[in-house]
Amino acid sequence: MENLFGDQMKTLRVTGETSIFVRPDLILFYLQASKVCEDYEEAVRKSAELTVKIKDLVEEAGFDRKKLKTDSLSVEPEYEYKEKEDGTRKRILVGYRYRHKSFIEFANDNKVLGKLIYEVSKSGLDVDFNVRYDLKDKVKYQEEALAKAVEQAKRKADIIAETSGVKLLDIRSINYSFDKVGLDMMVYDSMSMARSYNIDIDADEIEISEDIEITWNIE
Numbered sequence: 001m002e003n004l005f006g007d008q009m010k011t012l013r014v015t016g017e018t019s020i021f022v023r024p025d026l027i028l029f030y031l032q033a034s035k036v037c038e039d040y041e042e043a044v045r046k047s048a049e050l051t052v053k054i055k056d057l058v059e060e061a062g063f064d065r066k067k068l069k070t071d072s073l074s075v076e077p078e079y080e081y082k083e084k085e086d087g088t089r090k091r092i093l094v095g096y097r098y099r100h101k102s103f104i105e106f107a108n109d110n111k112v113l114g115k116l117i118y119e120v121s122k123s124g125l126d127v128d129f130n131v132r133y134d135l136k137d138k139v140k141y142q143e144e145a146l147a148k149a150v151e152q153a154k155r156k157a158d159i160i161a162e163t164s165g166v167k168l169l170d171i172r173s174i175n176y177s178f179d180k181v182g183l184d185m186m187v188y189d190s191m192s193m194a195r196s197y198n199i200d201i202d203a204d205e206i207e208i209s210e211d212i213e214i215t216w217n218i219e
Contacts, residue, residue, distance in 0.1 A: 011172055012160060013215040016153025020145045021205035024133035025108050029116055030071065032101040033127045036078045036094065043075045043096040050100055053125055058104055061119040062112070071101040108133065110201060133203045145210040146176075153214045166218045175213035 031054055037043040055065040078097040081089045106112055113131065120129055135141060161168045 010218055011215050012157055012166070012168070012218050013213060014153045014156045014160065015211060015213045016149040016151070016156065017209070017211040018145055018148040018152055019207050019209040020141060020148070021207055022135060022141050023108075024135060024203050024206050026105065026134045026136050027108050027113060028103050028105050028132040028134055029113070030101060030103045030130045030132065031120070031127050032099075032129070033125070034097060034099045035126070036097045038095050040075060040096045043098040047073065047075065047098040047100050050125070050127075051102070053123070054102060054127070057119050057123050057125065058116070061116045063104055063106070063116075067106075068102055068104050071103050072099065073101070074099045108203065113201070133206065135206060138208070141208045142210065145208045146212065149210040149212045150214070153212060157214070157216055161216075161218065169217040169219060172215040172217045174215075 033050055035043075035046060037046055051070070055068050058068050059065045075096055075098045077093055078095050079091045080094050081091055084090050104116075117129070120127065157168055
């Protein structure tokens with residue numbers, strides 16, 4: 001909200017908004033799997049075995065296997081529901097489902113990405129993948145966007161004050177919330193990407209948005 005001032009309050013409140021666009025320099029490559037096993041112990045064992053196989057896979061692609069990080073891991077009972085003759089439904093335990101999600105992080109490089117996708121495709125593992133583009137130093141760009149938002153608010157206030165014949169005094173209040181930061185990360189998944197060694201992806205720029213509200217005392 002802007003252009004709000006009056007004789008009684010003697011304030012001018014202005015909002016500065018800006019967005020900057022940055023080429024992503026980081027790739028997060030996620031591998032995920034989910035399977036139902038007959039019993040809990042089997043689910044835990046299968047999940048552990050899969051972890052080792054995925055580490056072997058990333059090592060084959062040229063990475064240190066220690067670079068693979070677990071994002072989430074769970075084993076939960078899996079049920080199905082059958083309708084009984086009286087119309088009620090009966091819950092039946094059919095097994096235990098493990099869900100496994102891990103990721104490896106590396107600099108934005110299509111050759112490296114292509115090699116990793118190729119290793120996944122020929123591994124025979126029942127896993128899905130998705131690729132997320134991000135920034136190594138998000139704080140740096142968030143601060144840049146915030147500085148531009150403040151500058152824009154000050155320019156607006158100067159224009160309004162000069163045009164309206166009032167004088168800007170000290171700042172009365174600043175309203176800013178870190179939660180307002182907008183950071184859009186590009187995502188590609190195994191359903192939308194060709195499983196090929198030669199990957200030609202020109203990732204879109206990441207938008208970082210900031211806004212800040214500043215209220216000046218005026219006379």
